[in-house]
Amino acid sequence: MVRVRTEAKRDAILDTAVEVFKERGLDGASMSEIASRLGGSKATLYGYFPSKEELFVHVALRVAGKQIRGMYEDLEARATDDPQRVLTEFGKRLLHRVLAEDATTAHRLAVAHGRIGNLGRIFYDAGPGKAVEAFTRYIDAATKAGRLHAANPGVAAHHLLALLESEIAYRRSLQFGEAISASEIDQCVDRAVPVFLAAYAAPLTGDKAT
Incomplete structure (x- = not known):
């Protein structure tokens, strides 16, 4: 079964990641916690963002933008x-x-x-x-x-x-x-x-x- 990436899902990941990074910082945050709060799997998360570092950059750009x-x-x-x-x-x-x-x-x-x-x-x-x-x-x-x-x-x-x-x-x-x-x-x-x-x-x- 092919997983379809959607803009809505990407936005949901970023919204959740914003909160986790605010609370934990880059070092304290984990992809596991972000996935857990989303109610999904880490595999889905990594399908959109290959690493925590890349996700953080996208989050920072989103907030600044x-x-x-x-x-x-x-x-x-x-x-x-x-x-x-x-x-x-x-x-x-x-x-x-x-x-x-x-x-x-x-x-x-x-x-x-x-x-x-x-x-x-x-x-x-x-x-x-x-x-x-x-x-x-x-x-x-x-x-x-x-x-x-x-x-x-x-x-x-x-x-x-x-x-x-x-x-x-x-x-x-x-x-x-x-x-x-x-x-x-x-x-x-x-x-x-x-x-x-x-x-x-x-x-x-x-x-x-x-």
């Missing part, structure tokens, strides 16, 4: 606003979410197990890839509005994300030093955005110079 989806929509809508204010506000909100414990753990797992089940690609597409897409749309719209000047919005989007993460990338990946404080995150963004705008801000003329 719900929290930042509205942020991305709001970003493009502000294409005519002052880009320094927009990118500073958005950059801080984004980095605070990226550096939350669950997202940081998911990032490390994706790096460590990236080739297993295509986990690295899955993490990129649902995480950094979404940020690049949102930045690309915003930069394109802001360029058309005369606020930015980017011949290739996609490249500019990669530059922006890299600048925002430039001071924290190695600390997050290699797990050295103390946790990055909220004030440090804000300072990183405050330094990164002017560097981006030095390259991509549109010259201000006429009434835009006020």
Whole structure:
């Protein structure tokens, strides 16, 4: 008999896994407990998610995605606003979410197990890839509005994300030093955005110079 995978079942697994990971953490949680709470078997669970690590990454991306989806929509809508204010506000909100414990753990797992089940690609597409897409749309719209000047919005989007993460990338990946404080995150963004705008801000003329 062929087991049919369904989106509803996948969602049920993720919903249950969210609760177990919240209660137990990555190390304390087990696939057995998640399966038990679902009322199914571990075999079914592994049919959807080959490992606990992969399941955790999907859970983290699901939680983060719900929290930042509205942020991305709001970003493009502000294409005519002052880009320094927009990118500073958005950059801080984004980095605070990226550096939350669950997202940081998911990032490390994706790096460590990236080739297993295509986990690295899955993490990129649902995480950094979404940020690049949102930045690309915003930069394109802001360029058309005369606020930015980017011949290739996609490249500019990669530059922006890299600048925002430039001071924290190695600390997050290699797990050295103390946790990055909220004030440090804000300072990183405050330094990164002017560097981006030095390259991509549109010259201000006429009434835009006020």
